[in-house]
Amino acid sequence: MQPLNKLVSVVMVSAILVLGGFTIRRAINQVGKSSNMPPALPVAVNRVRTSADARIESAQRAIEQSPNKVEGYNLLAASFMQKARETSDFGFNARAEAALGRAFEVDRDNYDTIKLHAKLLLSYHRFAEALREAQRAGALRPDDHDNYGAITDALVELGDYPGAIEAAQKMVDLRPDSASYARVSYLRSLHGDVAGAIDAMRVAVKAANPNDPEGAAWCRVHLGDELMNVGKKREAEREYDSALLIFPDYPLALAAKARVRVIENDLTKAIELYERALNRVPSPDIAIALGDLYTKVGRADDAKRQYEFVNFVERDGAASGTYSRQLAMLWADRGERLDEALTIAQRERTIRQDIYTCDALAWILFKNNRISEAKSAIDEALRLRTRDPRLLYHAGMIYKALGDRQKATQYLSDALEINSNFDLLQSDLARRSLQELQLDRKRSAGFVRASSTQIGGK
Amino acid sequence: MRKSFRRNRVLFMLASAALITSLLLAPTTRQSNASSHREAPLITADPLADNTDTYAFRSTEAGRSGFVTLIANWIPFEEPSGGPHFYKFDDTVLYEIKIDNTGDGREDITYQFRFTTKFVNPDIVLGMASPNQALAGTGGIEPLITSLDDPDYNEPQTYTVTRIDKNSGKKGNVVASGLVTPPNNIGERTTPNYETTLAQPAVYTLPNNGRVFAGQRDEGFYIDVGGVFDTLKLKSIGTTGGVDSTAGFNVNTIAIEVPIQSLTKSGSVPSGPTASDAVIGVWATSSRQTTRVIRPGVGRRDDNDEINSGPFRQVSRLGEPLVNEVVIPLKLKDTFNASEPENDAQFASFVVDPQLAQLLKAVFGIAVPPAPRNDLVQIFATGIPVNAITGPNYTTLLSDGTPHEMMRLNVAIPPNTSSPSRLGLLGGDVAGFPNGRRVFDDVVDIELRAVAGGTPFTPATNVAPNNTLGDGVANNDVPFLTRFPYLGTPHSGNSTSGAPHQHHTIDALPLLP
Numbered sequence: 022m023q024p025l026n027k028l029v030s031v032v033m034v035s036a037i038l039v040l041g042g043f044t045i046r047r048a049i050n051q052v053g054k055s056s057n058m059p060p061a062l063p064v065a066v067n068r069v070r071t072s073a074d075a076r077i078e079s080a081q082r083a084i085e086q087s088p089n090k091v092e093g094y095n096l097l098a099a100s101f102m103q104k105a106r107e108t109s110d111f112g113f114n115a116r117a118e119a120a121l122g123r124a125f126e127v128d129r130d131n132y133d134t135i136k137l138h139a140k141l142l143l144s145y146h147r148f149a150e151a152l153r154e155a156q157r158a159g160a161l162r163p164d165d166h167d168n169y170g171a172i173t174d175a176l177v178e179l180g181d182y183p184g185a186i187e188a189a190q191k192m193v194d195l196r197p198d199s200a201s202y203a204r205v206s207y208l209r210s211l212h213g214d215v216a217g218a219i220d221a222m223r224v225a226v227k228a229a230n231p232n233d234p235e236g237a238a239w240c241r242v243h244l245g246d247e248l249m250n251v252g253k254k255r256e257a258e259r260e261y262d263s264a265l266l267i268f269p270d271y272p273l274a275l276a277a278k279a280r281v282r283v284i285e286n287d288l289t290k291a292i293e294l295y296e297r298a299l300n301r302v303p304s305p306d307i308a309i310a311l312g313d314l315y316t317k318v319g320r321a322d323d324a325k326r327q328y329e330f331v332n333f334v335e336r337d338g339a340a341s342g343t344y345s346r347q348l349a350m351l352w353a354d355r356g357e358r359l360d361e362a363l364t365i366a367q368r369e370r371t372i373r374q375d376i377y378t379c380d381a382l383a384w385i386l387f388k389n390n391r392i393s394e395a396k397s398a399i400d401e402a403l404r405l406r407t408r409d410p411r412l413l414y415h416a417g418m419i420y421k422a423l424g425d426r427q428k429a430t431q432y433l434s435d436a437l438e439i440n441s442n443f444d445l446l447q448s449d450l451a452r453r454s455l456q457e458l459q460l461d462r463k464r465s466a467g468f469v470r471a472s473s474t475q476i477g478g479k
Numbered sequence: 480m481r482k483s484f485r486r487n488r489v490l491f492m493l494a495s496a497a498l499i500t501s502l503l504l505a506p507t508t509r510q511s512n513a514s515s516h517r518e519a520p521l522i523t524a525d526p527l528a529d530n531t532d533t534y535a536f537r538s539t540e541a542g543r544s545g546f547v548t549l550i551a552n553w554i555p556f557e558e559p560s561g562g563p564h565f566y567k568f569d570d571t572v573l574y575e576i577k578i579d580n581t582g583d584g585r586e587d588i589t590y591q592f593r594f595t596t597k598f599v600n601p602d603i604v605l606g607m608a609s610p611n612q613a614l615a616g617t618g619g620i621e622p623l624i625t626s627l628d629d630p631d632y633n634e635p636q637t638y639t640v641t642r643i644d645k646n647s648g649k650k651g652n653v654v655a656s657g658l659v660t661p662p663n664n665i666g667e668r669t670t671p672n673y674e675t676t677l678a679q680p681a682v683y684t685l686p687n688n689g690r691v692f693a694g695q696r697d698e699g700f701y702i703d704v705g706g707v708f709d710t711l712k713l714k715s716i717g718t719t720g721g722v723d724s725t726a727g728f729n730v731n732t733i734a735i736e737v738p739i740q741s742l743t744k745s746g747s748v749p750s751g752p753t754a755s756d757a758v759i760g761v762w763a764t765s766s767r768q769t770t771r772v773i774r775p776g777v778g779r780r781d782d783n784d785e786i787n788s789g790p791f792r793q794v795s796r797l798g799e800p801l802v803n804e805v806v807i808p809l810k811l812k813d814t815f816n817a818s819e820p821e822n823d824a825q826f827a828s829f830v831v832d833p834q835l836a837q838l839l840k841a842v843f844g845i846a847v848p849p850a851p852r853n854d855l856v857q858i859f860a861t862g863i864p865v866n867a868i869t870g871p872n873y874t875t876l877l878s879d880g881t882p883h884e885m886m887r888l889n890v891a892i893p894p895n896t897s898s899p900s901r902l903g904l905l906g907g908d909v910a911g912f913p914n915g916r917r918v919f920d921d922v923v924d925i926e927l928r929a930v931a932g933g934t935p936f937t938p939a940t941n942v943a944p945n946n947t948l949g950d951g952v953a954n955n956d957v958p959f960l961t962r963f964p965y966l967g968t969p970h971s972g973n974s975t976s977g978a979p980h981q982h983h984t985i986d987a988l989p990l991l992p
Contacts, residue, residue, distance in 0.1 A: 167523045197767035198525045236520025262604045
């Protein structure tokens with residue numbers, strides 16, 4: 022591809038990825054035509070009304086009355102960010118960004134503007150910048166627990182876990198509430214305290230704001246995910262169902278429930294759930310999952326449509342920050358574009374040290390047959406002793422390739438013990454690899470016994 | 480040939496299965512949405528622990544003149560149709576009503592309320608109400624919930640009332656437990672004849688002959704939020720013409736009625752309004768437990784262990800109405816909510832020279848009393864001394880000399896059942912605000928006038944329009960009850976009467992995440 026074309030394409034895809042949701046679908050129809058600039062303010066709010074809409078309107082009224090006051094722009098930005106969550110259309114974040122831009126023009130040092138900007142940067146996966154902005158806000162007002170949430174999130178994503186623990190502890194001590202319990206839950210989960218993670222998320226569910234259905238549903242989905250991590254599928258699915266009752270067609274809950282249905286081999290229901298999720302947010306991973314399910318049940322034409330969409334997003338997805346790690350992992354699992362995948366993973370590793378970045382690098386190095394480097398990376402990924410079957414499975418396969426049978430056996434059996442069905446095929450591969458290892462051990466043990474018998478001469 | 484085809488097909492299926500599952504779980508269950516990293520909810524408001532109003536008054540119901548009623552509300556702006564879980568108290572919150580009877584800003588008597596939700600049918604995700612009997616073939620659909628122990632009340636919440644007397648030295652005395660909160664007023668099919676069938680049976684008599692109720696009520700606070708928060712662009716300053724922004728919303732109420740003598744410093748009924756034990760200070764709080772992010776000895780614990788067992792942190796506090804909204808600056812609201820009345824000296828400057836007074840002056844072009852506003856300090860922070868007004872023996876003074884923001888009630892002033900005024904003291908009715916607060920007291924109008932200096936305590940400014948200010952709303956949308964718990968029947972979630980519910984008030988509030 023010519024550099025210029027490539028650049029245009031990169032910009033295009035980045036814009037789409039940032040805009041997300043429905044904007045993607047709109048963009049697909051306009052490939053090569055428009056530049057996807059965020060619309061000017063004020064904007065009309067289209068489609069389904071959500072609880073954010075009335076706030077958007079009230080913010081627009083406030084701006085109309087007092088265009089030189091920062092509060093209206095802050096409220097508008099916050100409301101657009103909420104709208105983005107409620108619709109899964111991350112295009113609304115661009116409008117939030119525009120509103121914050123106006124707010125900064127009025128007052129460069131307004132506390133709420135800076136804090137909201139930090140949260141927006143988190144949505145954009147610009148974690149280092151988000152951290153700097155949240156710390157700037159923290160210097161202005163060190164006792165606002167909400168801002169410690171942004172600091173915690175940024176530090177977690179960057180892989181500074183001791184810093185994240187400190188920030189989350191500060192947050193929950195300043196004000197225990199659903200938001201701080203949710204951070205506590207995630208940090209416990211990352212550090213292998215599964216029971217503590219479930220417990221904290223149960224409290225987060227109870228404490229959730231009933232006037233924020235999306236937020237309440239979010240907490241239930243994450244409680245379900247923690248329960249899935251200990252193989253409690255039935256309880257987990259009940260949380261997903263509950264989330265869907267509170268916030269119908271919530272893509273996060275639809276996809277989560279679909280995962281349970283796939284594991285239970287209920288593919289018809291899984292397809293239906295993914296179709297509904299995709300109807301709300303055309304994200305590439307859901308499209309691939311749905312395409313594969315279509316393929317499996319023999320609906321080749323339907324599958325092709327999904328793959329075409331994925332190809333479009335994938336074509337230069339590597340250049341965009343938002344999905345890059347996931348695309349790299351996708352290529353690794355498929356065993357294709359391994360060079361490109363490695364470039365992405367290595368670049369990502371230079372800016373982030375979080376365990377999932379380390380895991381992705383490890384798995385991609387492994388697929389590239391660079392086993393000893395993969396070992397260092399997977400050791401980093403396991404530094405918190407996270408009880409994640411996927412990480413442990415990767416570790417098992419890497420240690421098996423290294424010839425460390427003892428560790429490989431331990432990791433693979435740990436992965437399967439946490440959830441014997443953590444992944445339809447990968448858990449089968451894990452089981453098979455574990456059997457091979459055990460067979461090897463028996464064989465060599467048998468050999469040793471046989472020879473000692475000989476030596477003993479009995 | 481056929482075999483090879485089949486094998487290829489199997490391989491292909493396996494490959495797609497690999498693809499499917501790797502994609503489903505590739506980002507791991509921890510990162511289940513490709514569109515974002517793990518983003519916790521943006522809105523951090525905590526309505527379940529948010530105090531909205533506190534009331535304290537001598538009981539006006541016939542035969543109850545020896546009792547004081549204390550009411551505290553939580554969960555602002557409950558949408559009546561807010562299913563499927565509707566609005567319960569939070570099992571993890573410590574709800575408290577506190578009484579200071581010595582004037583040091585520290586609670587001498589505390590009533591604690593802890594809730595526990597049960598699930599009749601834990602396998603159903605329908606929420607508060609579920610046709611469990613119909614599903615089991617043992618009952619019908621309509622009417623669904625006909626009593627507090629109806630099996631179709633799927634998530635009944637019970638509670639325990641504990642009384643702590645600082646002077647008794649005991650940790651606390653469980654006054655009652657296993658009391659049931661009624662379901663929300665869901666609608667005529669699910670909760671028929673709500674008030675008589677479900678709400679009234681949830682009024683329990685306590686061992687000391689007092690009573691208690693916890694459950695949903697109509698939002699009895701009335702205000703034109705838009706007018707007040709729109710830089711005081713009041714639609715009217717009369718008694719009509721404003722918009723009751725809280726109309727149509729419900730709240731969750733805890734109401735407790737106790738004998739007068741159980742609240743006073745002396746432990747007996749005061750001899751008269753100027754007796755040294757006549758005034759009590761009341762406020763309500765909510766607290767949540769903090770916890771260690773990283774627990775010691777992780778990994779070998781059972782799910783059932785007490786994991787979130789750290790100390791309670793107070794996250795909300797409410798004594799006098801509108802103090803946090805109108806007097807305390809935005810950036811100190813969290814600090815105020817976490818603070819105790821005994822440490823209120825840190826907020827004194829906002830009462831001595833309130834921004835609202837300057838705003839009133841600017842907006843209405845009126846003269847306001849100059850700072851320091853000792854009249855406001857008396858109303859909010861020390862109580863009104865004896866002989867500040869001519870006529871009856873009136874005082875709400877309860878102070879050790881430092882400011883403590885509480886709702887002060889003179890329990891020796893008898894209730895006014897013949898001619899109560901919504902304007903309380905300003906309407907010549909000494910049994911109302913700022914002597915405690917009854918459910919119908921128009922605290923918005925009273926406080927606007929008080930801050931503008933339109934009261935007898937500041938004669939120079941006790942002129943129109945200072946003493947006629949108001950938000951144009953003088954009545955609640957739902958009639959109050961003449962009996963305990965006094966706040967009106969909550970709006971039905973399936974109401975067919977009246978205008979469709981508007982959401983303007985939630986949005987009029989400048990709520991930033």
